[in-house]
Amino acid sequence: MVISKKFVYSTAFLGVPKNSNFAILEEELPPIQEGEFLLETKYISIDLFVRYKPLSKLNIGDTIWALQIAKVIESKSSNYPVGRYIRGYYPCSTYNISDGTSYSNIPTSLIDEKYPLHKYLAVFGYSFATAYYGLTQHCQPKENEVIVITSAAGGVGHLVGQIGKILGCKVIGLTSKSEKCLWLKGLGFDHVLNYVTDDVSKELAKLAPKGIDCFFDNVGGELSYKIMENMRKLGRIAICGSTSCHNSDFVPKLPSIHPMISTKLLSITGFSTPMELEKLEHSTKTAMKWFEDGKLRTRETIIDGFENYPAALTSVYNGENLGKTIIKI
The missing domain is CATH 3.90.180.10 (Medium-chain alcohol dehydrogenases, catalytic domain)
Incomplete structure (x- = not known):
């Protein structure tokens, strides 16, 4: 029994x-x-x-x-x-x-x-698969492009940033605490912003003066709107999550994003964790190789x-x- x-x-x-x-x-x-x-x-x-x-x-x-x-x-x-x-x-x-x-x-x-x-x-499961396919398939970053990641110290976000660096991109992470900022810098992120204490719009304009090419969003809400304002023409956005809305009983009212989408020709894709076994096996092999080569660190x-x-x-x-x-x- x-x-x-x-x-x-x-x-x-x-x-x-x-x-x-x-x-x-x-x-x-x-x-x-x-x-x-x-x-x-x-x-x-x-x-x-x-x-x-x-x-x-x-x-x-x-x-x-x-x-x-x-x-x-x-x-x-x-x-x-x-x-x-x-x-x-x-x-x-x-x-x-x-x-x-x-x-x-x-x-x-x-x-x-x-x-x-x-x-x-x-790292050897669905978190990495989400990060890997979300970034490579939906943002499709090119070498030297700028990637911004919200919830960058989370289970998916810290992997997205490292994948971006492996692909030769400039990576900017956003998180909520100084301890997390230090950790992400140690993982190789080029810049990390504390969205609680930093002026996000102002800092992004300085760090990416030509605009942001790729935005991997785990959060949604006002923070995501500020990032979208700094996107460059033909920017790509992968929406992985919307945690800012999970604990609210109302939908926050934000300015319309439609003018930004149309004038900057932005591409926005919502996606979920890939469940196909062949995709999981491929991403896991990739993660293990990068981990063993010292290119990928996790906590x-x-x-x-x-x-x-x-x-x-x-x-x-x-x-x-x-x-x-x-x-x-």
Whole structure:
């Protein structure tokens, strides 16, 4: 008999997520059937779309789902032997039963364990795939062009900046704290602005006097508008996220961006994390090569304890993370 703990959505979000929005329930899992295997969760990815209703589609009482690394501890599937580790999208639980399929279109995959397990939720996983394809396919930067990244110290943003440098671009990151600014400078960013204390419009005009070529946006809102004002003609914008809007009950009123788009001939593309297995495999091979060559450096914020999932989610919204935030169980 296996007793599993799981997180459910218990009260409606109001502002930044709180512990009271979640509840831990216990459930007894049934015996596994032929073709199934039992997973013991080891690491859980903290992803902000859980808070954003249009993406999460959560209703009160729903189980929270999350990308995770888990160990196969019992198996009736020849494809998933006992002792191997998998990455998949499952209920946010201490144990899960699977037949190899994941929620939505995210594949369950065995990992090779060449690196620390948590890395497969960060640089060797979907975070890098999002950064790599978002930048190379949607911004399509050319050598010596200027790239600006919001939420640059996050799990995706710090990778985008390093990819930009590998491609020979000038990289400007925006973040919220001095500690993060120093860290990003250490990763090779050419310039880092603290959007809380710096005059963003003024500083961007000085750092990119001919304008910004590529804008990788994780935030949206007023900050993104200021950056768009400094775009050059034929600039490209990849919209990865809109975290500035997640915790608001109203849509902020901003000046229209249409004149900028039409006069500067801007291209704006919204995109999501690529889920195709072949894309993930290609980006992971690229990340591993760059990592081994010393071109790519990463850092994760690891928080111990399954029960700390809500606090970890809150900490990211409060800007307390460096790189990807992950729960260790």
